[in-house]
Amino acid sequence: MQEFIQAAQSMLIFANHFNSNVFHLICLMEKDRVFLCRALEIAVQGVNEGGGPFGALIAKDGRIIAESWNNVVLSADPTAHAEINAIRKACEILGTHDLADCILYSSCEPCPMCLGAVYWAGIKKVVYAFDRKEAEKAGFSDKFIYDEIMLEPSSRHVRFLHIPGCCNGPDPFRKWNENENKIPY
Amino acid sequence: MQEFIQAAQSMLIFANHFNSNVFHLICLMEKDRVFLCRALEIAVQGVNEGGGPFGALIAKDGRIIAESWNNVVLSADPTAHAEINAIRKACEILGTHDLADCILYSSCEPCPMCLGAVYWAGIKKVVYAFDRKEAEKAGFSDKFIYDEIMLEPSSRHVRFLHIPGCCNGPDPFRKWNENENKIPY
Numbered sequence A, B: 001m002q003e004f005i006q007a008a009q010s011m012l013i014f015a016n017h018f019n020s021n022v023f024h025l026i027c028l029m030e031k032d033r034v035f036l037c038r039a040l041e042i043a044v045q046g047v048n049e050g051g052g053p054f055g056a057l058i059a060k061d062g063r064i065i066a067e068s069w070n071n072v073v074l075s076a077d078p079t080a081h082a083e084i085n086a087i088r089k090a091c092e093i094l095g096t097h098d099l100a101d102c103i104l105y106s107s108c109e110p111c112p113m114c115l116g117a118v119y120w121a122g123i124k125k126v127v128y129a130f131d132r133k134e135a136e137k138a139g140f141s142d143k144f145i146y147d148e149i150m151l152e153p154s155s156r157h158v159r160f161l162h163i164p165g166c167c168n169g170p171d172p173f174r175k176w177n178e179n180e181n182k183i184p185y
Helices: A002-048 A082-094 A112-121 A132-137 A142-149 A172-178 B002-048 B082-094 B112-121 B132-137 B142-149 B172-178
Strands: A055-060 A063-069 A102-108 A125-130 A159-162 B055-060 B063-069 B102-108 B125-130 B159-162
Touching (some): A002 A055, A002 A063, A002 A082, A002 A102, A002 A125, A002 B172, A055 A082, A063 A082, A082 A102, A082 A112, A102 A132, A112 B112, A112 B142, A132 A142, A132 B172, A142 B112, A142 B142, A172 B002, A172 B132, B002 B055, B002 B082, B002 B102, B002 B125, B055 B082, B082 B102, B082 B112, B102 B132, B112 B142, B132 B142
Parallel strands (some): A102 A125, A125 B159, B102 B125
Antiparallel strands (some): A055 A102, B055 B102
16 A cells, blocks of 8 residues: 555656646747747838838847847848847847847748857747748748858859968968957857 | 951951950959958958957948958957948948949958848959858858758757747738838848
């Protein structure tokens, strides 16, 4: 009888633990959906305000710390995508270039430029709703740039001209390696 | 005799035209080298000022209109690469997001983020000295990000979570297509 009670108690502890983990996972998934819906709302708001149809936000510790939409035309800045804007805002607020503890929520799959920014910012998770093919249907070059980036530099539509050792002169990487005060990033 | 003179004149005109084109080509190549050396100088200057070892400039009609080095750490902005900074400066000066008539000179092959910015800015030519492998040897992730971007989103080191139709709600692309006042970019 004693053994039976002990086995039942163990099963109960396991079940509680299992339920708690599943509950935690459901909460996380629900939070992802809530934040992603907010990114979509921001994108629609962006169109209403004369911006492009893309919205993004940065979350840290379960809270939104920066939001933005695409305002390329309004700000005359081709880098002013929703994700880049949100990353720059979040960095300004936190006072660091390192967003390792942050999650990016974006209405659309980040383009190669914004994907690069995600990696340089150290972001570990990106959640998005639409993808590059849907962006292409709406008239945006995301998929084209992804296709171009896969090619050798010399085979792209943009002319990439590599001139190694062009002036036997300044070598920034040697200078960097020799600099004892450098802050690696 | 008349025919001989005409043929000689035609050959002379062709030779002059040919020489002029070759001369023009040599001048162009020389200008590429001069501007690229300047980008390398800017990169070295950047290291001296506490920046990263990357320099870039934007030229239009044979003149430099914007220069910058990488100041990610100093400005606490992971997007503050030399190329992005130079593109943003040039756009501010020209008052447009479109740099179709401009050339980017960069000390190093642009990373995926900066390559994306080149395409979004409509730049048609990029000249660079070092490449992604040399950047890797100096401790920078350019090659790693190029390798990551080639993978399916779900296979990357950064977790890319695609949730299509997440809230049956706002559709920014439909909103964009329906907007008669939109300015395509």
